[in-house]
Amino acid sequence: MSTLASQAVKTAGKTILASTIAKRFTDEIQLATSKLPKPPKLVGLLANGDPAAKSYADYTGKTSKSLGFDYELRQVDKEALEEEIYKCNEDDSVNGMIVYFPVYGDHQDQYLQQCVSLDKDVEGLNFKYVSNMYHNIRYMDEKHEKKSIVPCTPLALVKILEYLGIYNPLLNYGDRLYGKTVTIVNRSEIVGRPLAALLANDGATVYSADVNNIQLYERGDGLTLKKHRVVECSKTLEECAKSSDVIVTGVPSASYKFPTEYVKRGAVVVNFSFEKNFADDVKQKASLYVPSTGKVTIAMLLRNLLRLMENSKKGEKDQA
Amino acid sequence: MSTLASQAVKTAGKTILASTIAKRFTDEIQLATSKLPKPPKLVGLLANGDPAAKSYADYTGKTSKSLGFDYELRQVDKEALEEEIYKCNEDDSVNGMIVYFPVYGDHQDQYLQQCVSLDKDVEGLNFKYVSNMYHNIRYMDEKHEKKSIVPCTPLALVKILEYLGIYNPLLNYGDRLYGKTVTIVNRSEIVGRPLAALLANDGATVYSADVNNIQLYERGDGLTLKKHRVVECSKTLEECAKSSDVIVTGVPSASYKFPTEYVKRGAVVVNFSFEKNFADDVKQKASLYVPSTGKVTIAMLLRNLLRLMENSKKGEKDQA
Structure with a gap:
């Protein structure tokens, strides 16, 4: 059979697009944000001057806005990135942040990632989250009320x-x-x-x-x-x-x-x-x-943000 | 590790009982029979004098009655079986029949099975049904209205x-x-x-x-x-x-x-x-x-009976 002929044969296999798979999650996310008093705020930190990273950051922004989030892209110098991360950590109006890597492209990037506080790490790359994942620990607390965050990809x-x-x-x-x-x-x-x-x-x-x-x-x-x-x-x-x-x-x-x-x-x-x-x-x-x-990855990132907000609400209750 | 100790380890495997799997079908069957003007009639033909077959026949009877069928067990001599099958074929009050095999335990059993008319073969053992199954033909008609019967086990x-x-x-x-x-x-x-x-x-x-x-x-x-x-x-x-x-x-x-x-x-x-x-x-x-x-097999047998009744209703419409 020639290659052309064999390509003409209809096979049973199917192609499934990420958009189809993401739909359930984006619907859930949109419903959840619609019930919140105000749009959750996600900050993107871009410090690498890479046009590809910029276009990815813009795409994240477009998706998150369409699902009811407030998205702010901050472009900073590499040297100012660490300080900007800490500013976001301390800013109560910021619910989550993404740092677009690579920045330095070496171990310093891992260090910078760990600067993101546990409460705002939508990508789930904090050592605590990663270690929970490797050890199959699925909750942050003994009462099993706060779910651990899983790295989004x-x-x-x-x-x-x-x-x-x-x-x-x-x-x-x-x-x-x-x-x-x-x-x-x-x-x-x-x-x-x-x-x-x-x-x-x-x-x-x-x-x-x-x-x-x-x-x-x-x-x-x-x-x-x-x-x-x-x-x-x-x-x-x-x-x-x-x-x-x-x-x-x-x-x-x-x-x-x-x-x-x-x-x-x-x-x-x-x-x-x-x-x-x-x-x-x-x-x-x-x-x-x-x-x-x-x-689907972007949907997970926004889903993680909502989970972080739930976790911190539960944390407040515990302290009250 | 000793055998006893290894048996004490909890594994992830699960045992799933046939009754659990059958439930969805028995529920559907019960609903379907409850909507019919009268209970469909299933006849069991027992000609082998085997106590094990008798107890299986009784079990079929008990299940079918509990799901809204009228079940009649007829015990006949081997020599009278063929005539009894034809009697059932011609009796409009009989909607389906089961012949409990083995009777002769040889090719004569296959012959006897083929005596059961297409319209009443709840076990799906008629050559037409078996041949449709082997050839992946899923309907009895070109309009794809009447589904073929699949052997029940x-x-x-x-x-x-x-x-x-x-x-x-x-x-x-x-x-x-x-x-x-x-x-x-x-x-x-x-x-x-x-x-x-x-x-x-x-x-x-x-x-x-x-x-x-x-x-x-x-x-x-x-x-x-x-x-x-x-x-x-x-x-x-x-x-x-x-x-x-x-x-x-x-x-x-x-x-x-x-x-x-x-x-x-x-x-x-x-x-x-x-x-x-x-x-x-x-x-x-x-x-x-x-x-x-x-x-699950008994559930399929009763499901086949309901399908045969639907097929014959569609057949009547076509002729009208």
């Missing part, structure tokens, strides 16, 4: 996998990926590694691949471990992918393509990179294909 | 897998098992082989195992085949099972146990045999375990 991917039917609601909350195998091509500190941990904590067998090696994240047979363990894995990417129900890619390269022949027939594939990590012929093999995820 | 297993979340509703109707791998240990004409065909027609990759060999039922990459094809398979049962999301057993032997070590971590396991085909320790490996399926 990994959280978006969890919500996407829920939408795609990968989580099984018959299993207990926290175990609903039991039986699913996932390969993640990306092990960044911002997305890939926390995502592997989150999915393994929810019961999945996760292969985490980067350029150096493959690691296995898992909770063991019967999910008897309370949180995931990480073990070195001697399998190849091909072996991992071919046994995976879900493949998630986040490779920041325009030339990289995940090999379609590694995709198991009917697997679910999701790309969170800004580049297109899957070739078009992936639709011949995958059952569900999500080509990008940004719109 | 395979249909029950489909409904069970739907309940367990194995079908993905994001995919098109008819493709919803795309990406799922299933091993079925049983290739009887009544359950195992039709079930393999049904699941493969719905998009699954199915390994069908019996004592002789393993066959692969599938619709190919992208499900480009309209109905499944069957190919010989050189894999072992262990290899098939270890790559399977779902394992279905139906081995009629009290001593047979499916090896727990073949079950993939978090797989879904379902036993339709009257014997217990999984050992207790399967709960250490499986995410969802359905130990028996009979109650």
Whole structure:
């Protein structure tokens, strides 16, 4: 069969857009903000002079305004960023902030991120939140009233996998990926590694691949471990992918393509990179294909902001 | 760790009872019969003098009466069975019938089954229905008004897998098992082989195992085949099972146990045999375990009866 002829064959696979998946959350967010006495205020801090970051910041602003938030973009010099973060921390009229990274592009960025107070960290990148996530601690308090914040891009991917039917609601909350195998091509500190941990904590067998090696994240047979363990894995990417129900890619390269022949027939594939990590012929093999995820990430960021406001209201009650 | 200690560890797996799964259907059936001018009549024909068959017939009777049907058990001699079937075919007051097999235990039973008219075959074992199922033909007419009847035990297993979340509703109707791998240990004409065909027609990759060999039922990459094809398979049962999301057993032997070590971590396991085909320790490996399926099968049988009545009503309209 020629390539042209084979492309003409209608396959059972479907492309699912991030906007479709985000809709439920944006509807919920809009309803929630409509009930508040005034629009919650989100501040974006841009200090890198990068036009791409500026356009992303503008897009965040447009979305958040359309969902009932007050958004203010502050452009500051790199040197003034830390002080600006503290100003926002102390300003009661600011409910949440986003810092557009990279700024320095090195460890100083991690330091700056930690300057954002716990109460205003809509991205969920504070060490406390990240550590809670790795240790499968889902609440901030012993009474289980304040939910911990989950980093927004990994959280978006969890919500996407829920939408795609990968989580099984018959299993207990926290175990609903039991039986699913996932390969993640990306092990960044911002997305890939926390995502592997989150999915393994929810019961999945996760292969985490980067350029150096493959690691296995898992909770063991019967999910008897309370949180995931990480073990070195001697399998190849091909072996991992071919046994995976879900493949998630986040490779920041325009030339990289995940090999379609590694995709198991009917697997679910999701790309969170800004580049297109899957070739078009992936639709011949995958059952569900999500080509990008940004719109769900922004929804999660705004959802986190609302949760932070709820948490701080509960905190006030406790002190009263 | 000692066996006792390991049994004390709480696993994430759950046992799901057939009664829980059947509830939705029995509720629907009860509602439907309550709206009819009189209870539909189901006749059971028992000709084998087997006390086990008698007790199954009594159980069918009890269930159908509780759901608003009129059930009549007729015990006849083997030699009188064929005549009794034709009597039921011609009796307008009879809406459906079940023949309790085995009667002769050989090909004559298949002949007798075909004597049941299409309009009253609640078990869906008429050649027309079975052939429609194998060829993925879902309607009896070109206008797609009359749905074909599906053999009740395979249909029950489909409904069970739907309940367990194995079908993905994001995919098109008819493709919803795309990406799922299933091993079925049983290739009887009544359950195992039709079930393999049904699941493969719905998009699954199915390994069908019996004592002789393993066959692969599938619709190919992208499900480009309209109905499944069957190919010989050189894999072992262990290899098939270890790559399977779902394992279905139906081995009629009290001593047979499916090896727990073949079950993939978090797989879904379902036993339709009257014997217990999984050992207790399967709960250490499986995410969802359905130990028996009979109650769902009876629900499907009564559902088929209601569908036959609808089909014949539509038939009358067409002739009018």
